[in-house]
Amino acid sequence: MTDPRAQIGTTGKRLSRRSMLAGAAAGVVAPAAIASLGGSAATAQGNSKGDSGKTRRITMYAEEFPDGNVGYGLAPGKASIPGPILEIWEGDTLEIDLVNNTDRRLSIHPHGVNYSVDSDGSPLNDSFNEPGETRTYIWSTTAPYKASGNMWMPGSAGYWHYHDHALGGAHGTEGLRKGLYGALIVRRKGDILPERQHTVVFNDMTINNKVAPHVPILEANLGERVEFIAIGHGNTFHTFHLHAHRWANNRTGILEGPKDPSQVVDNRDLNPGDSFGFQVIAGEGVGPGVWMYHCHVQFHSDGGMAGIFLVRNEDGSLPDGAQAALDRYHGHEHGGDHPHGH
Template sequence: MDKHAQTGWLQKLVTRRSVLATSTVGLAVPAVMTLGAAAPGGSAAQAQTGVVKKITMYAEYLPGQTNNYFIGYGLEEGKPTIPGPLLQIYEGDTLEITLVNKTDQRLSIHPHGVDYSTESDGSPLNDSFNAPGQTRVYTWRSNEMTAAEGRRFMPGSAGYWHYHDHAYGDHGTAGLLRGMYGGLIVRRRGDILPDKTFVVVMDDQRINHKKAPDTPMFEANLGQRVEWLAIGHGNLYHTFHLHAHRWADNRTGMLEGPSDPSRVIDIKDLNPGTSFGFQVIAGQGVGPGAWMYHCHVQSHSDSGMSGIFLVRNADGSMPPGAQEAIDRFHGHEHKPAAADTAPPPGEPATQGHAHHN
């Protein structure tokens, strides 16, 4: 174990939620690991300090492939996913990951937003990686905000982060291309907990390694508190836009009072290696329906970087017109606009948007 994890306050272990596996429709990831008690519907996070959570993750080729190209992380052997499991802890807690490499390639797991030693860096620079078939332990620590001089504070670890391979193909480039990434959330005690969390990874011109119409359809009922975690990878910049919903551009997406200066937005830049998150109330002020999420770089959206956020009625039933919208989305031919459709300089663009049913 990382020697830095052996501090006195970490010896108090408390009851925490175990690893959950779910196949719920619309979830961005099929498994969630979280610490502490979490109640739905806008309750506050309550957990003690000093939790050490030990989990085992497996890096494996996705089943059903003929070329063993795509690789994912999983909490169970034989069940890798893209993205990998969503990991959640509270500030002050430690996550100890035993990574089992089930492939014939060098790989690792590297986090953003938390503390770790060089042994847990996940980079070949520090000789921190799994050789083919090797098992290795990575220790990630988090800390709470602390007071500093001059009425200032040093930030804690709370935030919307992510993890990824950093060893397959020099700096992990080959690992990312093959799907080795996932979401990491560090919560502050007292944070409002969501009913659902969705992870959207924009990697080159794909969302969660898919292009429309095969991108994830995320689902919630009207009035549910929904959390989004957006992550950028690859070599292109993107913008994440969610139709009919907006959030505050701060750590949580919620305003902390009438004088909170945070901008209220419905679109945000998402560049390689960046991540952010926010919470919204599904359908608040607009009602249920099939709402689009997509990259607002037009050529990226045209090429298939879009998906559906389905807000059902409060009772879970399908709202009028939603199924028809979903059918149109699946029948639409997603491809870049043809060069000959672009208007000459100084002339307005022609109207129209073809769908193929």
């Protein structure tokens, strides 16, 4: 049995709460892009409509893997599936210089934020990268604001995502199938920041382009605040279920108080183009252990759409019984042969 540490996915990293809070108090602004392997949580303030906000510029690279899959990364040779988690605060603008290091046309298209037709990322608007081309995409955000007729317009805060919209056709279907996707978070002033983050993408019959038992293990220590960003792609209906943990079915996944009427769930539809996020306290009320997350469409989970959320002891050690459960997961047949991505 391989050491479970070697199976850890590249979709989360422990963030220091002390450093985050200290940064917020000092008005420090961290980079807008948080890579799959980490970075620190941003601490910028939200802005109302009309405020200039802050503008940050990052460079992303689209690269092909030896098996033919394709991913986004924040540095040459660092592409991953899913791509890096991108974070901004309401009122801020993110400028992305996308470098296409493949021999196919591709793009980057966001959900949930504002952009012009030039930054649409679609062939319809002639917005894409030719092979070898670098193109700048500009995404802006806004806080809720009062519009004409005394109506309030929603802000940009939410758990969104980005993806290709040009590889293989006008809708980027081949790009999505090959792994060109990632999480986009727009936070509102006062939102609680996590200590770890994990992106989970149900893409047709895979999780992050893999199937069990090859889905990377997602980890946390007992008591850590963990953020999940769930995204759906492909052509298939799914539901996302996390064992032993639950969340509020609202924008943040967190109840605002004991009288908050938000529905509390542990299973939610996750269909193509959909996304949501939530935070849990790892092992809260149930203790450390090996907890499954999976699609609750039964033949999907039987076919390999199942992963592991490993909650270690507070000191990082494996809890009793965890190794045996990991052995069972890695030794179980999950529905035959499937292509496995990076």
